[in-house]
Amino acid sequence: xxxxxxxxxxxxxxxxxxxxxxxxxxxxxxxxxxxxxxxxxxxxxxxxxxxxxxxxxxxxxxxxxxxxxxxxxxxxxxxxxxxxxxxxxxxxxxxxxxxxxxxxxxxxxxxxxxxxxxxxxxxxxxxxxxxxxxxxxxxxxxxxxxxxxxxxxxxxxxxxxxxxxxxxxxxxxxxxxxxxxxxxxxxxxxxxxxxxxxxxxxxxxxxxxxxxxxxxxxxxxxxxxxxxxxxxxxxxxxxxxxxxxxxxxxxxxxxxxxxxxxxxxxxxxxxxxxxxxxxxx
Amino acid sequence: xxxxxxxxxxxxxxxxxxxxxxxxxxxxxxxxxxxxxxxxxxxxxxxxxxxxxxxxxxxxxxxxxxxxxxxxxxxxxxxxxxxxxxxxxxxxxxxxxxxxxxxxxxxxxxxxxxxxxxxxxxxxxxxxxxxxxxxxxxxxxxxxxxxxxxxxxxxxxxxxxxxxxxxxxxxxxxxxxxxxxxxxxxxxxxxxxxxxxxxxxxxxxxxxxxxxxxxxxxxxxxxxxxxxxxxxxxxxxxxxxxxxxxxxxxxxxxxxxxxxxxxxx
Numbered sequence: 001x002x003x004x005x006x007x008x009x010x011x012x013x014x015x016x017x018x019x020x021x022x023x024x025x026x027x028x029x030x031x032x033x034x035x036x037x038x039x040x041x042x043x044x045x046x047x048x049x050x051x052x053x054x055x056x057x058x059x060x061x062x063x064x065x066x067x068x069x070x071x072x073x074x075x076x077x078x079x080x081x082x083x084x085x086x087x088x089x090x091x092x093x094x095x096x097x098x099x100x101x102x103x104x105x106x107x108x109x110x111x112x113x114x115x116x117x118x119x120x121x122x123x124x125x126x127x128x129x130x131x132x133x134x135x136x137x138x139x140x141x142x143x144x145x146x147x148x149x150x151x152x153x154x155x156x157x158x159x160x161x162x163x164x165x166x167x168x169x170x171x172x173x174x175x176x177x178x179x180x181x182x183x184x185x186x187x188x189x190x191x192x193x194x195x196x197x198x199x200x201x202x203x204x205x206x207x208x209x210x211x212x213x214x215x216x217x218x219x220x221x222x223x224x225x226x227x228x229x230x231x232x233x234x235x236x237x238x239x240x241x242x243x244x245x246x247x248x249x250x251x252x253x254x255x256x257x258x259x260x261x262x263x264x265x266x267x268x269x270x271x272x273x274x275x276x277x278x279x280x281x
Numbered sequence: 282x283x284x285x286x287x288x289x290x291x292x293x294x295x296x297x298x299x300x301x302x303x304x305x306x307x308x309x310x311x312x313x314x315x316x317x318x319x320x321x322x323x324x325x326x327x328x329x330x331x332x333x334x335x336x337x338x339x340x341x342x343x344x345x346x347x348x349x350x351x352x353x354x355x356x357x358x359x360x361x362x363x364x365x366x367x368x369x370x371x372x373x374x375x376x377x378x379x380x381x382x383x384x385x386x387x388x389x390x391x392x393x394x395x396x397x398x399x400x401x402x403x404x405x406x407x408x409x410x411x412x413x414x415x416x417x418x419x420x421x422x423x424x425x426x427x428x429x430x431x432x433x434x435x436x437x438x439x440x441x442x443x444x445x446x447x448x449x450x451x452x453x454x455x456x457x458x459x460x461x462x463x464x465x466x467x468x469x470x471x472x473x474x475x476x477x478x479x480x481x482x483x484x485x486x487x488x489x490x491x492x493x494x495x496x497x498x499x500x501x502x503x504x505x506x507x508x509x510x511x512x513x514x515x516x517x518x519x520x521x522x523x524x525x526x527x528x529x530x531x532x533x534x535x536x537x538x539x540x541x542x543x544x545x546x
Binding site for chain 1: 336337340346349350351352353354356358360365368369372373376399400403411413414415416417418419421424428432435436439440442444445448452453456459462463466469470471472474475477481488489504505543546
């Protein structure tokens with residue numbers, strides 16, 4: 001039997017007293033005369049305590065009994081328990097309480113590890129059903145990656161590869177004359193994705209156009225998730241973010257297009273249909 | 282099985298052939314070598330019949346497919362949702378690596394020889410012109426597809442929690458893609474390359490405080506020349522690919538760790 005701390009025993013005794021139940025340690029009216037006061041410590045394991053099994057349950061009529069935990073034990077269960085205890089306890093009671101060796105036969109039948117008040121189990125805690133969390137994952141509409149996703153990916157790869165191969169077979173990559181530091185082409189253009197920056201050079205100081213604007217731009221882009229606190233993914237909830245980004249992309253595209261096709265000799269503004277295209281990829 | 286095949290015409294001959302094929306097949310699949318290559322559960326060991334179990338095994342037993350989860354959200358499979366842009370960017374990167382390795386066999390980064398190497402590649406090397414064209418166009422296409430991928434992600438709000446960090450990685454990948462393309466621009470050593478890079482590096486030279494140092498580090502000397510070519514060559518074929526692969530690995534890994542593809546809207 002496990003050691004029961006004194007303060008718990010004390011609380012149990014007070015509770016039982018409040019409920020009008022027999023309290024061990026006192027001479028309960030229902031306790032058999034021969035019973036020793038229920039010990040607080042472990043000597044209850046001997047067979048001699050057999051009769052004590054009957055000690056705690058003499059109360060209770062036909063109706064449900066309130067347990068200290070607040071729940072109710074159905075009457076039929078109590079009845080069954082009582083019957084069982086009667087058979088077990090009866091045998092135990094039939095032998096004289098101090099019979100010694102003679103009780104050894106009945107001893108295995110009696111509950112050997114009884115707690116205070118003859119209980120064979122203790123209520124450790126009551127977990128209310130509401131406090132148990134439901135951790136089941138929400139069902140998601142999913143499909144197998146093979147074949148559903150991989151087929152699409154293979155198709156995309158094949159289309160890109162085929163288109164690129166055909167395009168490359170037809171259109172040659174540019175290779176102009178050998179590089180010559182003494183011969184500056186007019187106009188000199190950066191790669192197309194930097195032509196937006198080169199376009200800005202015509203409007204701002206080089207430090208602003210070449211360093212500040214792209215630096216701040218990339219910084220803003222990288223911090224977008226931390227600036228945009230709106231949790232919604234729906235386009236109709238994100239009109240401002242979508243508008244800002246669209247303006248940004250359009251502005252950039254227009255700058256690149258102007259830089260690519262509308263800038264001629266001296267990087268002056270020209271129309272490609274008048275002066276031709278000054279652009280190499 | 283062999284008994285059921287080819288009962289008419291040259292039935293006997295065909296039966297014997299198919300029986301022989303089956304024997305070889307059994308022997309091969311039963312061999313220790315074969316079973317050491319293909320893991321237990323691989324469809325190359327057991328053969329493929331369509332079942333949920335085998336569909337999972339296909340993904341689990343291939344290192345490349347294994348980037349995917351076994352199952353994905355149904356809406357993510359729709360082409361109209363992602364337009365495949367991220368995957369196409371990755372594919373173009375692999376294609377650029379393969380074609381780039383081919384080009385490396387015929388190229389030396391030196392002002393005296395680079396342009397001639399390209400000329401020789403175009404005229405005298407089998408498939409040289411085609412591979413160079415593919416490398417060039419795939420590079421431009423990759424810049425475009427990475428940029429469009431970013432737009433797609435923005436319009437879907439896919440950068441929001443818990444995917445903020447992956448968006449930042451994505452911006453880094455975009456920057457690295459631009460740098461890879463730009464460093465490759467110089468290598469043919471023609472007028473286009475030289476002056477595009479001159480314009481670009483002049484712009485970076487305007488960085489406050491460190492401007493001239495940055496320009497010097499990029500050029501390797503006061504003026505574009507052999508040092509610049511060597512530097513940009515190493516950046517282009519080694520350093521930047523090495524860095525971008527690390528960031529790509531983190532990018533793909535985070536896609537899965539952050540709960541797969543975002544949405545549906």
